[in-house]
Amino acid sequence: MGKYLVMIYDNEAAWAAADPSVAETNHKNHQAFAEANGAALRGGAQLGESSTATSIRSDGSGGFVVTDGTFVETKEVMGGYYLIEAADLDEALSIAKQVPSPMGGVEVRPIINGG
Amino acid sequence: MAEAHSSEWAFVLAATARVAADLDLAEDCVQDAYAKALVHWREQGVPRRPGAWLTTVATRRALELRRRADVAQRKLPLLVPEPAEDSVEVFPDDRLRLVFTCCHPALAQEAQIALTLRLVCGLSSAEIAKAFLVKEATMQARITRAKHKISRSGIAYRIPRLADLPERIDAVLDVVHLVYTAGHTAADGAELTRPDLARRGLDLARMVRLLLPDSGEAAALLALLLLTQARQAARVDDAGQLVLMEDQDRSVWDRSLIDEGLALIHEALGWPAGRFGLMAAIAAVHAEAERWEDTDWSEILGLYDLLLARWPSPVVALNRVVALSYVEGPSAGLEALRSLADDPALATYPYLASTRAELLRRTGRWDEAAAAYEEALAFTSNAVEAEFLTRRLRRGA
Numbered sequence: 001m002g003k004y005l006v007m008i009y010d011n012e013a014a015w016a017a018a019d020p021s022v023a024e025t026n027h028k029n030h031q032a033f034a035e036a037n038g039a040a041l042r043g044g045a046q047l048g049e050s051s052t053a054t055s056i057r058s059d060g061s062g063g064f065v066v067t068d069g070t071f072v073e074t075k076e077v078m079g080g081y082y083l084i085e086a087a088d089l090d091e092a093l094s095i096a097k098q099v100p101s102p103m104g105g106v107e108v109r110p111i112i113n114g115g
Numbered sequence: 116m117a118e119a120h121s122s123e124w125a126f127v128l129a130a131t132a133r134v135a136a137d138l139d140l141a142e143d144c145v146q147d148a149y150a151k152a153l154v155h156w157r158e159q160g161v162p163r164r165p166g167a168w169l170t171t172v173a174t175r176r177a178l179e180l181r182r183r184a185d186v187a188q189r190k191l192p193l194l195v196p197e198p199a200e201d202s203v204e205v206f207p208d209d210r211l212r213l214v215f216t217c218c219h220p221a222l223a224q225e226a227q228i229a230l231t232l233r234l235v236c237g238l239s240s241a242e243i244a245k246a247f248l249v250k251e252a253t254m255q256a257r258i259t260r261a262k263h264k265i266s267r268s269g270i271a272y273r274i275p276r277l278a279d280l281p282e283r284i285d286a287v288l289d290v291v292h293l294v295y296t297a298g299h300t301a302a303d304g305a306e307l308t309r310p311d312l313a314r315r316g317l318d319l320a321r322m323v324r325l326l327l328p329d330s331g332e333a334a335a336l337l338a339l340l341l342l343t344q345a346r347q348a349a350r351v352d353d354a355g356q357l358v359l360m361e362d363q364d365r366s367v368w369d370r371s372l373i374d375e376g377l378a379l380i381h382e383a384l385g386w387p388a389g390r391f392g393l394m395a396a397i398a399a400v401h402a403e404a405e406r407w408e409d410t411d412w413s414e415i416l417g418l419y420d421l422l423l424a425r426w427p428s429p430v431v432a433l434n435r436v437v438a439l440s441y442v443e444g445p446s447a448g449l450e451a452l453r454s455l456a457d458d459p460a461l462a463t464y465p466y467l468a469s470t471r472a473e474l475l476r477r478t479g480r481w482d483e484a485a486a487a488y489e490e491a492l493a494f495t496s497n498a499v500e501a502e503f504l505t506r507r508l509r510r511g512a
Contacts, residue, residue, distance in 0.1 A: 002269045088271035089221060090279060110268045 003042060003085050003111035004092040006099055010079040012049055014103040022102065029100035037084070037095055044082035076104045083111070116153060123166035124237030125322065129209035130170045132272060135177035138234065138262050144180070148173035210235070211326045212272050218287040219270045226261035227290050233258055235322075236315050246312050248303055284327060288336050288391060291319045295340050299347075300497065307351055307499035317344055324379075334383045335391040341376035342398035345369040357503035361407050373402045393422045412441040429460045433470060445477035465494035469504060476507070 015023070034041060053070045070077055082099060086092035089110075096108045127148065132141035148169045162168040217230040225247075232238045232246075244254035264270070275283040295316025298309040320337040327333040349363035358364075380399050383392060397418045404410040419435035432455055440448025452471055461467040472487035488508045495501045 004269075086269075088273070089219075089269045090271060090273075090275060092269070093221070094276075094279070108268075112267065 001085055001087055002092075003083060004089075004096075005109050005111060006082045006084060006092075006096045007078050007107045007109070008080040008082075008099060008101050008104070009076040009107060010101065010104040011076050012079070012103075013075075015079075018103070026100055026102060033098055033100060037098065040084045040086060040091075040095055042083040042085055044080070046080040047078060049079070050077040079104075116149075116156070119152070119161075119165045119169070120149065120237060121318075123169055125210050125213065125235045126166045127169045127173055128234060128237070129211075129213035131173040131177050132213060132234075133209055134174040135181060136272070137181075138265065140177060140180060141173075142234070144173040144176040145169070147176055208274065208326075210322065211274055214287055214323065214326065215275055215283055216265065216270060216272050218283070218290045219265070220282070220286050221268065221270060222261050222264060224290070224293070226257055226264075227286070228293055229254060229257050230261050231290050231319070232294065232315065235319065238315070246297065246309055284330055284332065287323060288332055291316060291323055292336060292340075292391070294319060295343075299343060300500075303496040305498045307357060307497060308347070313344065313347075316340060331383045332389040332391050334379050335389065335395045338376040338379035338383065339391055339395035339398055341372045341379070342395065342402050345372035345376065345402065351499065355499065356506070357499050359503075360401065363407075365405065368402070377402065388421070390422065390426050393418050397422075410441070412438055416442050429455060429458045430464070430466075432458075433461065433464075433467060436474075437470060440474055440477070445474045448474045449478065463494050465491045465500070468494065472504075472507070 030046075034044070050070045053068075055067050055069060055071045057065045057067075059065050084092060084095055086095060089108075092108055092110075096106050099106050124145070128141055128145045131144050131148075132138055135141040135144060151172055152165070152169060156162070156165075214231070214235055217234055218227045222230070229243055229247075232243045233240065238246075240255045240258060241251045243258075244251040247254070295313055298312025298314070298316055300307060301309050317340050320333075320340045324330075324333045324337040345368050346360070346363065348369065349365070349367040350358055352358050376395070377399055380392075380395055383395075388396065397415055400411050400415050400418070416435065416438040419431065419438050423431050423435055433452075436448050436451045436455065439451055449471070452467075452474065455461060455467065456471075468487050468491035472484045472491055475481075475484035475487055485508060488504050492501055492504045492508075495504060
């Protein structure tokens with residue numbers, strides 16, 4: 001068994017332009033996903049939009065540079081995640097395929113330490 | 116020994132990898148077993164079942180090393196059964212595990228190809244690098260990265276779940292097809308083909324057909340490769356010059372490969388035709404024509420239509436244009452070619468320009484044809500193909 005982080009990447013502009021009913025349906029779909037995969041879920045959350053992000057970089061001499069915004073500028077930003085446990089990558093992928101992500105997709109990464 | 120290497124490698128490595136639970140460790144153990152065989156077989160003769168001998172030696176070594184690692188790390192000794200010759204049952208399933216692992220869709224396709232050639236075919240990184248014209252260090256890094264991903268991301272050494280099987284079989288067949296086509300017409304260089312790579316592709320197709328007896332597409336892929344390979348000797352003349360199918364001496368075509376390919380297709384007829392099924396059927400129409408003039412182009416055109424409807428691709432569309440030109444004439448072909456001319460996927464594809472050149476030549480529009488031959492030449496890196504295009508240019512001038 002291994003743990004995997006399923007990161008949901010969304011196009012925020014598409015969400016902003018979408019009818020509120022789309023978000024409502026998406027919310028219900030996430031609840032359904034969580035119920036169907038309860039045994040594998042170890043955690044998960046929705047994140048605030050990228051405009052609420054703050055990034056911190058070490059400046060190389062013991063200090064920090066704090067900036068407004070996401071760490072990497074991309075059209076699709078991470079909007080939520082699930083932590084899952086699966087026998088192998090195939091199982092993790094089959095769970096990840098069920099994660100609702102109507103405005104983008106998901107990235108699956110193995111947890112190497114901790115989790 | 117060389118024979119044992121090419122025929123038994125996949126068997127031995129696949130079984131050892133299951134025991135070793137680590138691809139690098141398995142590779143080391145298998146290489147070690149071949150080294151031992153070199154000494155042992157010279158003294159005692161080649162054993163009755165070389166593959167079983169090698170597997171026994173390699174798995175025993177793997178168990179030993181694993182046990183040692185476990186003792187060092189976890190103080191949990193493994194109980195190691197003492198394997199004797201012929202006692203290790205080598206299931207073909209192990210090779211299937213290996214093939215599916217190498218061709219896992221979570222790996223980039225070029226990594227799938229490299230891993231398959233390395234782990235299933237037993238080629239060295241240097242040989243694979245040479246076949247794909249990249250530096251050995253680059254190929255080595257590609258393989259290391261892929262193995263690292265397999266172990267880190269938990270790609271299991273297993274046969275896929277039933278629900279995933281069709282998609283996973285497709286990935287395997289794509290890799291085998293790409294290995295063969297890379298050998299069939301070399302992207303670069305002085306020779307038209309890379310015969311060794313083509314042979315590996317054919318070997319892989321045979322193996323996959325054996326391991327997946329219920330897959331119609333696996334049978335169809337093997338048929339396609341057999342029928343293509345059958346024409347191999349006729350593609351280049353004694354002077355090393357390219358000969359188009361139109362001018363090929365069909366008596367040189369390998370009858371036994373054709374018979375084998377056709378038999379496979381007839382066997383596969385009951386299945387719904389997949390991508391390789393349709394491609395094999397097209398190759399079969401060519402194989403069944405005794406002379407170029409006997410080619411049933413309507414049949415071929417119909418097959419390309421089916422192929423294009425379900426698996427649209429600019430290359431298939433281009434091949435369809437050629438078939439169309441033999442059914443409705445070169446002008447109709449040129450007309451159909453227009454919609455493809457702006458496809459970015461074909462922008463540097465030499466066969467787009469060379470097809471246009473051939474169609475223009477057949478309609479007698481020589482000046483335009485010459486320009487198209489020149490364009491094709493600019494995109495061709497294969498010396499034999501370039502020589503052919505140059506000859507065509509000269510003949511018209």
